[in-house]
Amino acid sequence: MTAIDIAAAEKVFPNGVRALDRVTVVVREREFATIVGPSGCGKSTLLRMAAGLTAPSTGCVRLWPDTSVSASRRRLAFVFQSATLMAWADVERNVRLPLDLGHADMTDAAHASERVGRTLALVGLTDFRRAYPRELSGGMQMRASIARALVTEPSLLLMDEPFGALDEITRARLDRELSDLWAREALTILFVTHSIYEAVFLSTRVFVMSPRPGRIIGEVAIDEPHPRTDAFRVSAAFAEHCAGLSAMLASAMEDEIEGAGP
């Protein structure tokens, strides 16, 4: 079943900057799809389009185009580049926010508390539910942010370079946890990153984007077993996939430089 159907979407900003050039991306349910590309290639814009936060200039973006998909399976959540937590609320109230903002089918208070508790346990923040965001490390803030996204039990998770601002060690751990989570919770994820390694480690499928205006220049399936472990990071298959994606990105960058020449 198709979860995201982006067909020939283009984005031209009011100032004339062309961010996306006829992008077509189809993500099926249960996929971990990743868009990898250099900074400023429009991948965040593409993700915001999928979330309905910005509209395409031309083309079309549809979530669950199949009308037989029920409303409860159409739930969507977004994880931003930074944790974007409410500084004035503790972890529990932050995670609870989507429920408080009223999803008609989950406003029952007891049920909501139980769900918040379960989600906090899922990301390992149970002991920190009374802590305020500034009292947490960057990695823990990001976990709280992910818990907030998961609390509505979304079927589709959109993630915009969520671990980009973290140190390498924390990032590797959160990547591992995310891979676990995806496998265990039967999620569909569309992930955006500029790290080829992260893309290969996490995904079932990787879309490669060219520099601005962003185009999809390749699509690679990563057929390796899940959940992925650190052993995968040092395997030959991992290195091979990374090399392939690097070559693809490098040639796109070269075209760009030649194209921009005299």
Place this chain on the structure above:
Amino acid sequence: MTGYRLRSIALRYGAPFALGVALLGAWQAVVTAYDVPSYLVPSPLAVLDTLRRDWTLLWHSLMFTLAVTLLALVLAIVIGLASAFLFVQSRVIEASLFPYAVLLQVTPIVAIAPLIIIWVRDTTVALVICATIVALFPIVSNTTLGLRSVDPGLSDLFRMYRAGRWQTLVRLRVPSALPYFFAGLRVSAGLALIGAVVAEFVAGTGGTASGLAYQILLSGLQLNIPRLFAALFLIAVTGIVLSLLAALAARLALRRWHESELREGH
């Protein structure tokens, strides 16, 4: 409590206090040594003595000034918050009204106080109006800025979860605005006092309901300089207390989450 913490408290409170005592001591010494007449510069001890002798008179004046100040501050908060909420409802409203808020701010209160005192029969009410006008602007401008200074990511999040206008206001905009509001409050608390005193100077009111400015005016005319200093001292103390109270309110509201109220090592 760590040694570092103790040292920082000693620095915050001890240092200004020590400096104050030293300056007063020097003042006393100079006045005594050169035999300066008290109608020119009274010694701190003479001022203290006047404060004790004229306490009933000064206490009533202090209460009057304080009442005008606090009433004006409350009015400024109420009107200021209401205006700020109105401004952020639409850019058209803000664009139309904000210049007039600025106009109110830049017009010196001494220039409009005579008019207000003529128009408003009750002098006390006139003083409250003047002080309110002076205290209003920091609250309006800061709160408006605060209500607009919402994290764009959180704003997107609220949109994605289809939060209503009211939910967005209460759960996102108001908490985002709190630090800005308190910064404005601290300025306005001082301005309300200044407004109350300046307006009373202009009014030059007599009778029973008269504040510290009137005591200063009268003492000046009677060359009762120690009493003038005593009234001045009370105004200064009132200003300091108001500013500290505003800071305390900010600390109580923001201490757990906002950078401005953080202590090292929380």
